[in-house]
Amino acid sequence: MHLSTDIFIWIAALLTLCIYSFLYKDNPFYKFAEHLLVGVSAGYLFVIYFWNNMWPNLLIPLRDGFGILLTEGRFTGNLAALVPGTLGLLLLTRLIPKIGWISRWAFGFYFGAFQGIVITGYMQAFILAQVYGTFMKGGNPVFSLVLMGDFFTRPAWGPFVLAVSGPLMIAGVVCTLTYFFFSTEHRGFAGGVAKVGIVFLMIGFGASFGYTVMARVSLLIGRLQFLIRDWLGLIS
Amino acid sequence: MKNLTRAFTVFLFYFAATALTAAEEAEPPVTARDVPNDAGGAVDITWLASPLEKEEGFQGYDVQRRAPGKEAFETIAEITPGEAVYQDKEAEDGVPYEYRVRALPAEGPPVVLGVSGAAASGQWFNTRRTNVLVGVIFVTTVIVFFIYRAKGGAELFVRKIAGLEAVDEAIGRATEMGKPILYVTGLGDASEISTIAAMTILAKVATKTAEYETPLIVPCYDPIVMMVEKEMVREAYAEVGKPDAFDEDSVFYVTTSQFGYVAAVDGIMVRERPATNFYMGAFYAESLILAETGAATGAIQIAGTDRVTQLPFFITACDYTLMGEELYAATAYLSRDPLFLGSLKGQDWSKAVIITAMVIGTALLIVSVHLGTGFAKLFETGAG
Structure with a gap:
């Protein structure tokens, strides 16, 4: 056992234990770590935002522009930076209740502009590309009688998967979409198709659950490794 | 002989012309x-x-x-x-x-x-995205048509969604127990569709909590989302005639750090003991931590997200879960507002067209691979 002599590893290890103490119940150690984490992260992220966004995109272009204006009498800065800058300042009007309503202009611009920009991207990526991907894979149709014929002439696992996966995928997409059709009751034929859709969804969620749990376990292992190896020195 | 010579000459001319054209082409x-x-x-x-x-x-x-x-x-x-x-x-x-x-x-x-x-020159119109334009125009037209129908007083049917039927029950439970309601809108920023859906559901929940004077706690991950949500909750309280009952501190910013936010919300759950927890919006690795802690405190939990990888965790740890589109449909379902209702109907019939296209495409692939592939290309989009 070689206990770490690095003060920062000790701090990290003790804070890790403070957070894990929540597994027992809420306690002052957890409260301390929680408040520290919230406070430090909020402050740290504010500084990151300032230096990564406001400084290079707003303050530097204006500072340089106005600097040249004062010394050479001409403005070379990016005046367009004033638009988001002004909108950002409008958000701060919320701090003054009497004129707080002005902040809604900035919100309106933000939401409106963003929705306009993303609408084509969504249509392309989430609708057209998905429909195309349901039919075609790598330029070849996923559902073809030729693939089925291959399986019957050469019965084996590989051709079977190739022959079945396409129709299964198309059926899954159609049934799942039917489940998310809200304009009709899930009764009769539509109800049956929607039920099959739910089965497809649950199989998908089950697979996703197992996969993600494995990823979470690996995170836990990483943290335990830190405690046992880096802090306590029990393993090398 | 003369004819033969003529034919040969014509052939030579033809050959020379063909060769020349080939060379040119x-x-x-x-x-x-x-x-x-x-x-x-x-x-x-x-x-x-x-x-x-x-x-x-x-x-x-x-x-x-x-x-x-x-x-x-x-x-x-x-x-x-x-x-x-x-x-x-x-x-x-x-x-x-x-x-x-x-x-x-x-x-x-x-x-x-x-x-x-x-x-080099730039083009105003990307011809490879003509189908995107057609798609946007089609969906928009259908949505606008149904919005006008809804505004005209047409009865637009929306099927029951179990998770949303439970919203009133969950708010009532908290009111009876005299405990607060926790509303978490996830880690998405204001540009996420699921966050916008979560905010509109929050407005409806806030209307109910204002009516019953049930305390509402809304910890926020994103400062812009916090400002919009505060405005929405304030309006909800004003709408039911109780503007003074709105507590400015009920909607507050926590931190924009994923696990810092989770630690704080977990702390709120075990200390404030809310009777009802709502998790609506975009969630990532924190979904199970939040839902498990909420379940351990005995709260009734309703979740809704469009994150496919997080849905399994909500389904296992929450009482009701709104999956993907159900989250988007929630606003129309809860409010019955013609704008939202018409929009939902428009989306529904756009989905019906997509299903029809898939059935037609599959039928064409069965009849002829050439025809089916040609049909599929209508949906192909250029990367550029």
């Missing part, structure tokens, strides 16, 4: 052309592989460019053997450049393959 050794469907500033240069490639030690090609009025070509790229395409991304729009490609043998001077001219 043959692909030039170097071709430069403006990149189509781009914002400008780029020219594609292609060339036919040099016979020198077969020689040992062949070094590749160099691509040269000459601006108008300049004497000499300058090398802009060196290309490895086997490649026959280069994109000049530093061309100035409207300037007619000349491009020259040279093969570089193992020994001796470079061999000029050819020269071609082109000017």
Whole structure:
């Protein structure tokens, strides 16, 4: 056992234990770590935002522009930076209740502009590309009688998967979409198709659950490794 | 004999003309052309592989460019053997450049393959995305049509959604127990569709909590989302005639750090003991931590997200879960507002068209791979 002599590893290890103490119940150690984490992260992220966004995109272009204006009498800065800058300042009007309503202009611009920009991207990526991907894979149709014929002439696992996966995928997409059709009751034929859709969804969620749990376990292992190896020195 | 001579002459003429046309139509050794469907500033240069490639030690090609009025070509790229395409991304729009490609043998001077001219230009319309335009126009038209129908008083049916039926029950439970309601809108920023859906559901929940005077706790991850949510909750309280009951501190910013936010919300759950927890919006790795802690405190939990990887965790740890589109449908379902209802109907019938397209496409693939593939190409979108 070689206990770490690095003060920062000790701090990290003790804070890790403070957070894990929540597994027992809420306690002052957890409260301390929680408040520290919230406070430090909020402050740290504010500084990151300032230096990564406001400084290079707003303050530097204006500072340089106005600097040249004062010394050479001409403005070379990016005046367009004033638009988001002004909108950002409008958000701060919320701090003054009497004129707080002005902040809604900035919100309106933000939401409106963003929705306009993303609408084509969504249509392309989430609708057209998905429909195309349901039919075609790598330029070849996923559902073809030729693939089925291959399986019957050469019965084996590989051709079977190739022959079945396409129709299964198309059926899954159609049934799942039917489940998310809200304009009709899930009764009769539509109800049956929607039920099959739910089965497809649950199989998908089950697979996703197992996969993600494995990823979470690996995170836990990483943290335990830190405690046992880096802090306590029990393993090398 | 005379006829034979004439026929031979005609044949010679025909052969010469065909050969000439073939020579004219043959692909030039170097071709430069403006990149189509781009914002400008780029020219594609292609060339036919040099016979020198077969020689040992062949070094590749160099691509040269000459601006108008300049004497000499300058090398802009060196290309490895086997490649026959280069994109000049530093061309100035409207300037007619000349491009020259040279093969570089193992020994001796470079061999000029050819020269071609082109000017870069930007296009206003990306023809490869015509189907995107058609799709947007179609969906928008359908949505607008149904919004007008809803506004005109038409009865628009929306089927029952179990998770939303439970909203009133969950709020009532908290009211009876005299405990607060926790509403978490996830880690998405204000540009996420799921966050916007979560905010509109929050407005409806806040209307109920205002009516019953049930305390509401809304910890926020994003400062902009916090400001919008505060405004929405304030309006909800004003709508039911209780503006003074709105607590400014009920909607508050925590931190924009994922696990810092989770630690704080977990702390709120075990200390404030809310009777009902709502998790609506975009969630990531924190979904199970939040839902498990909420379940441990005995709260009734309703979740809704469009994150496929997080849905399994909510389904296992929450009482009700709104999956994907159900989250988007929630606003229309809860409010029955013509705008939202018409929008939901429009989306529904757009989905019906997609299902129909899939059935038609599949049928065409069965009848003829050629026809089916052609049909599928209607949905193909260019990357550019």
